[in-house]
Amino acid sequence: MGLSTFMGDFLRQCGGYAVVDGGLATELERHGADLNDPLWSAKCLVTSPHLIRRVHLDYLEAGANIIISASYQATLQGFESKGISRDEGEALLKRSVEIAREARNIYNDRATKGSWDDFGDGLKRKPVLVAASVGSYGAYLADGSEYSGIYGDAITVKTLKDFHRRRVQVLANSGADLIAFETTPNKIEAQAYAELLEEEDIRIPAWFSFSSKDGTNVASGDSIVECASIADSCKQVVAIGINCTPPRYIKGLIQLIRKVTSKPILVYPNSGETYDGDKKEWVASKGIAEEDFVSYVDKWCEAGASLVGGCCRTTPNTIRAISKVLSSRSLSSVFGANMLSYELK
Numbered sequence: 300m301g302l303s304t305f306m307g308d309f310l311r312q313c314g315g316y317a318v319v320d321g322g323l324a325t326e327l328e329r330h331g332a333d334l335n336d337p338l339w340s341a342k343c344l345v346t347s348p349h350l351i352r353r354v355h356l357d358y359l360e361a362g363a364n365i366i367i368s369a370s371y372q373a374t375l376q377g378f379e380s381k382g383i384s385r386d387e388g389e390a391l392l393k394r395s396v397e398i399a400r401e402a403r404n405i406y407n408d409r410a411t412k413g414s415w416d417d418f419g420d421g422l423k424r425k426p427v428l429v430a431a432s433v434g435s436y437g438a439y440l441a442d443g444s445e446y447s448g449i450y451g452d453a454i455t456v457k458t459l460k461d462f463h464r465r466r467v468q469v470l471a472n473s474g475a476d477l478i479a480f481e482t483t484p485n486k487i488e489a490q491a492y493a494e495l496l497e498e499e500d501i502r503i504p505a506w507f508s509f510s511s512k513d514g515t516n517v518a519s520g521d522s523i524v525e526c527a528s529i530a531d532s533c534k535q536v537v538a539i540g541i542n543c544t545p546p547r548y549i550k551g552l553i554q555l556i557r558k559v560t561s562k563p564i565l566v567y568p569n570s571g572e573t574y575d576g577d578k579k580e581w582v583a584s585k586g587i588a589e590e591d592f593v594s595y596v597d598k599w600c601e602a603g604a605s606l607v608g609g610c611c612r613t614t615p616n617t618i619r620a621i622s623k624v625l626s627s628r629s630l631s632s633v634f635g636a637n638m639l640s641y642e643l644k
């Protein structure tokens with residue numbers, strides 16, 4: 300599949316809108332995994348791969364068309380500081396994608412055996428992509444700077460490229476359908492990703508997703524418009540968006556991104572709670588209820604989003620509800636198109 304038509308083709312197969320999965324690490328925690336570790340969800344790659352596979356499956360059953368691997372905080376540097384060799388680290392990165400692919404196979408097998416609901420439209424199989432997650436340099440630091448985007452003067456586009464290079468190469472050859480650069484907190488990291496994709500001649504597509512605390516800028520204070528422009532100029536980038544950001548900021552951010560790109564826009568906000576990096580816990584007070592989260596979905600689509608899911612502290616229930624909204628939008632667009640062709644006859 301050519302890069303330029305990759306996302307358009309996929310969205311068409313999905314009926315116009317695609318469902319992204321929900322929070323992975325926070326869902327692993329909800330199932331009892333202890334992620335209080337600099338490797339965060341990557342720790343489960345070593346200790347409980349079956350749990351990761353189960354959460355991927357739960358999201359597929361809830362309606363997800365895209366599942367994101369458990370490599371967000373899996374870095375070769377992080378593994379090395381735990382005494383895991385480079386080779387073993389690379390194997391774990393590949394494993395994260397394999398686990399997601401296994402979940403997709405199990406899901407597809409069940410669907411084929413008919414023990415599963417039909418996807419409708421006579422299709423037995425819904426389209427599912429596996430995205431290989433790449434978290435920011437700040438996520439590796441595990442000191443909260445993934446949400447501040449402040450890396451200090453010593454960190455440049457070049458150091459960031461060198462930091463990410465090998466992991467991106469390994470994930471690009473892991474059997475993933477695309478690379479998900481997630482929770483990007485500043486402009487230099489977006490620039491580093493764009494240059495890396497070009498320099499390393501990465502052949503699979505990517506999405507760039509940013510996080511914001513105010514609805515206008517990404518976490519560091521760089522403007523979302525500038526960040527989205529960098530993503531727009533990169534030919535490997537097939538979708539641009541926002542994740543791990545409170546739902547109340549999403550609509551305005553979509554409108555800003557739309558000003559500088561015609562590429563598909565993706566949003567997968569968190570539950571609206573905030574993360575306290577010092578205490579390493581989520582502060583629940585400002586969270587919103589699942590129904591409220593879902594009441595936003597139509598507005599996001601109207602503003603221009605075509606891929607919607609959830610990030611930290613969202614669950615399979617959130618995704619099930621999002622999936623309902625998106626499939627009724629897909630159906631009404633099919634119905635609308637049929638009406639139109641009928642009228643033209």
Ligand SMILES: [Zn+2]
Binds near residue numbers: 322542543569610611
């Ligand atoms: Zn998140």
